[in-house]
Amino acid sequence: MLKKSVAGLVLLFVSSCASVEKYNAQLGTQYSAEALREDIDFTYKKFKKLQPNLYQYIPKERLDSKFDSLKKSISKPMDAKQFYNILTPVVSEIRQAHNSNEFPDRRFTKKERKILKKLSLDFYKLDVAYADDGLWVTRTGKYDSLLLGSQVVALGMETVPNLMKRYRRTFPDEGYNTTLKNKIIAKNFVGLYRKHEGFKDSVSVIFKKGDSLFAKHFKRYLKDSSGIKKAMIDSTKVSKVLKMTKAEKAAKKLKRKKQKKDNKKFGRVAGSDLYTRNFEFLDSTAQIGYLHIRSWNNGPFKKFYRETFAKLDSAKSKSLIIDLRNNTGGRLDEVHQLYGYLTDSEYVFVEPAKVKTRIPYVKDFYGPDSGILSVLSETIVLPFFSLHNLFKTKKKDGQLYFHYSFAKKAKPEPLNFKGKVYVLINGATFSASSILATKLHGSERATFVGEETGGAYNGTVAGQFKIISLPNSKIRYRVGLMQIETAHTQQPDGFGIRPDIEVSPTANDIRTDRDAVLEKTLELIENTPY
Template sequence: MKRFLPVCIIVFVLFSCSSVEKYNEKITTPHTVEALRSDIDHLYSQLKKNHPKLYQYISKSDLEFKFDSLKKSINTPLTSRAFYKKLAPVVAQVRQGHIALGSVSKQYKRKELKALNKKKFEFYDLEFDYLNDKLWVTNTRGYDSTLIGSELLKIEEDSTSNLVKTFKTRFASDGYNKTLYNSYVGKVFARLYFKEFGYKDSLKVVFKHADSIFSRTLKRVEKEKKKDTLKTDSLKVIKPKKRTPEERKDNRIANKKKRKYNRNHGFISKYDGYTRTFKFLDTSSTAVGYMKIKSFSNGNFKKFYEESFKKLDSAKTKNLIIDLRDNGGGRIAEISYLYGFLTNKKFKLIEESEVTNRLPYFNYLLANDMPVSLKVISTLFSPFIVTHNLIKTHKKNGKYYYKLRFAKEQNPHDLNYDEHIYVLINGNSFSASSLLSTHLKATNRAVFVGEETGGAYNGCVAGIYKVYKMPESQLKIRMGLMQIETPYKQEPDGYGILPDYEVLPVINFEDPTNDNQLNWVLQDIKKRKDN
């Protein structure tokens, strides 16, 4: 047994190295025309088999024509990345924002990964907004703050305008909405660049600040090591002061309190910030509650909302602003819980979800990209999964429907807020944030300010997802398996929640806290109070 374990480790390491080399060779070697056309057939077959609303925004004949045209256009061998660039624009024509086609990137051996993790790429420290057909640097996360307010003109030999135009063909909003494209391309520009071009050690980037045009070479550099506050020089070491029992107890209580706060607010260590925050805005005349929710994806949301609405109730706050700008969605459970505080009536958050078969969770768990360990566990628990799916799924008018628990009627919270609500939205308000907005809009519960949401009023295909890996190119596509929609509908289909007052964003680099959309709401509150 003692000899067996080291042998297993050696075999595992050798197998891993071999797998990495084979994978890298596979994605960089041009694939035959026949193999790529076969991948297209496999992809389209998976979409037809699993996506319940594939032809919602494009007719079957039009989509089949586009896939056939793509197959005919491939007449020479292509690498996986080159294939991605041809395939992504066609997939985007489905106009279902939750369908995402991934590119490929080189894999690394353990030693290589260890070395890479000690470095960071300066380009990824930059954050952008795309506004007025220009890409602006809005944050540098400690790199060089003088770049904030600069326009990015060029990367290597590619102009920003051409890059943005190309990147916009790689993804889709829900339906025919246009506001998502500018919002999304700015926020994830660095990620889209990586998908398009892969790993880079350095990039020559041209900026414009005021009337000055200059270039920087952004490199992969060593990460800053945490400073050792105990060392004053290489010779002298200061021993830490020994804490008293009372100090240690106070420190434990403070750390526990901090961890609880971080959980409730959804702390994001990468950005040193929180997913959800609440505060009162002092407008000199009246207190206004302001709730910023960046996503519905992490943290103990129940505690956060309970504490926030208790504060609103105690302060007898007459106005609440919910900021859903750049909120890409997340958990249905969270928006269901939040909406219970925003209504005083019984409600059903969503309808029963349309699916393509009676075992939707099997489609998710047994996807060809799932780890073998998870497939084994799924197989072991298959009797329970099958039974659960069969109970939850039923057939109606020739279609299958899965009943999530949020399709049941729910009661509002006892502490529901019944005063005036404003909701800030933009093109990046998507998925779950759009579902919440649909309810508030349909029931005339809130005043919406900003831009049309990128997520559709009439719902989206999400819930659970299947990731399918194409056998030849190794490209992966993620697709939703459930049609998630509220009881409310609007015509025409394929558009987001429209603002009651359209207020386009303006970036103020001299004073980033000067938010023109939020200021509009505060001025409206003052105007209403004066009247």
């Protein structure tokens, strides 16, 4: 038995090492029409088997017709990329934005990834925002700050409008929402460019500032440029190295310790100087608190919220602004925790999740890229997770429901905030952020300012996912396994949380570093009696 186990592990290790080379070798393969039709059937069969509320936004007959028409349209062989470009728009008709995909492109071996970590391309450090049908630079990292406020016109020989048009076809809307795609493309633009255009050593970008067009050529370079710096030093000049005093060493150590502590508490965003969670008072009298949450999936959070609401309670603040713009989601337990500070009565945060399997947590085990350690750990915990899932999943009126702990009645936090709450939203307010926004809207706890959320009001298919790999083309899709909803609904179905006060940022706002949504909220607070 032991020999068989060891042999199995060795075989798994060898196959995982060879999988990258095998995958890359088949990228240019021309697949027969029969093989591609087989992949289409496989895709639809898996979605029907795994995803709850599959026909929420499109009737079954219409989706059947879409897949059938696609099969009939294939008359000649295609490679994986060509097939991806016609299959993905059909999968997107399901209109569940969590259903992502993997673009069939070259993968890198462990050795290659190690080398790439030593290189950097400043183009990937740019942040852009969408306004007035264009993309505008909002952050540059440590790169040329003169680019701030510039419009991104073209990359290489392709214009930004053409790139955005192509990228919109590669992922779905959430229901019938129209604010999601442009905001998500802007938020992930450099990542989408890398995903769809492939690995590049350099990128040429045309920018526009005012009436002037100019080009920047970004080239990959070594992160550790100490050797270059040494070569640039004038050898005729000798610099004296100053020795630090004990007090200076102690201060430096203390600063480093504080930085580490802050990084943990506030959740430092990798590769930037930003934190996931920030809180500050916006006025000298501490009557207006501003809580900015960029995501729900970075580091511990309980201490941060405990300290934040203690400050609000101590100052007897009257207003709290919660900024959920560009927060595309994350952990439901953090969102649940925050809501406990925003209500003064018992509550049920979400309803039991609709599922199509009794073991939703186990369904994502043994994924296509599971390594040896993943397989070992998943095998060890498999019996426990299976029992847990079976115990938590119940059938009612022919529908399976997974009973989250968040679907139980909960008590408000002792330091719950009793003042007025204002929530800032936009098209990239999605997933867990939309669930929180729906709960606050449905309980009439907050005033919303900005744009319609990208996430749907009536719930979303998320929670747990299954990665499926098509048998022939090896294209991958991520299938949502749980329909997560609050008790609140709206009609018509398929739209997000609409703001009470609609404010859409303009290109001029970005160029002048003006936050029109926050300004409007402060104006609203100033004119609201208490």
